Amino acid sequence: MTEKMTQRQRAEAAMRRQWFPVARSVDLATPQSATLLGERLVVYRTESGQAVVQDARCPHRGADFALGKVHGESIACPYHGWRFDAEDGKCSHVPSLADQCKIPPQASIKTYPVIERFAHVWTVLEDPVQALYDPEQWKGIEFEWLAAEPLHSPTGVAVAIENFRDVAHFPFVHHVSMGPTPQVVEPLKVRREGLDVVMERPLDAGEGEWANDGDCIMFYHCAAPGLASITYDYERLGKRIVAGFPSPMAYDDVKIFWGVANARDFTGADLQENLRIEEMVYLEDMPIAAGIYPREIDWDGVFVEHSVPADLFTLNYRRAFREFMERAVPEVVAVPQGQRGVA
Structure with missing residues (x-):
């Protein structure tokens, strides 16, 4: 059968x-x-x-x-x-x-x-369904990249991306790196275009180390299945990036490759300092993410979840991931009984 x-x-x-x-x-x-x-x-x-x-x-x-x-x-x-x-x-x-x-x-x-x-x-292990990520907001700008030490997370790619992109957890998980931040999340202006999900927000660093760097707009970008980035556009300093690329060692076990980049004309902190600050944020996330269950998004709908408007970005990322699955595996093929994975 x-x-x-x-x-x-x-x-x-x-x-x-x-x-x-x-x-x-x-x-x-x-x-x-x-x-x-x-x-x-x-x-x-x-x-x-x-x-x-x-x-x-x-x-x-x-x-x-x-x-x-x-x-x-x-x-x-x-x-x-x-x-x-x-x-x-x-x-x-x-x-x-x-x-x-x-x-x-x-x-x-x-x-x-x-x-x-x-x-x-x-x-890529098999015939790629799309070209490697090439974010539109980075085109035409010369960036210098610094790759961070990879981090291990016992989660799937989608859970890792959602953690990187979620904004409602800041006051509870990042109160040290960011300082006190508002618990109420403003209405999010999220736009999805196929596999890409984008959002713009002003940087509110609370009492954190970035609080005095001047006016800044954060350009949030996810590309399903596995790119998440923030492009910081400072009015007086220029542009810099933090980006994460979780790589699945197994379906629900990732190595998070990530890094920072500065535009060549960026006049703020150097790459080493930006990496130090971003790493503080990442390390605060690690123990929380490690306790999430199931370890990957429940695509088969076995578990009950409830969402609120603050989840608008991650909900759109899930839609993008499903579209990615449709493109890569357009038909639900039959598999031998007994080989079904555990949801």
């Missing part, structure tokens, strides 16, 4: 067709280990400077390429030294063979598409 794919399964299948970060660009002096939706990966940079993402398991005896070494345009297994080309993943050298013509012809590892953007290395 077969049964219909659950919405959870559909969300997971859809994310296999979406770009996610798997490493910081700054870390590629040595091969890096990564996991994306259960797939074990290695991320490294070749001698020519190309970032590469490939399967982490050596097809000889299963060693982890993240422990290996880069040789020119290939990576060598740490166990027996077998080398695999960065471009196509084919085995190019077996040290134990006197005759390299006898390399097993099927010996290869899968190579994934790569884009470097926002100081991170991005990849």
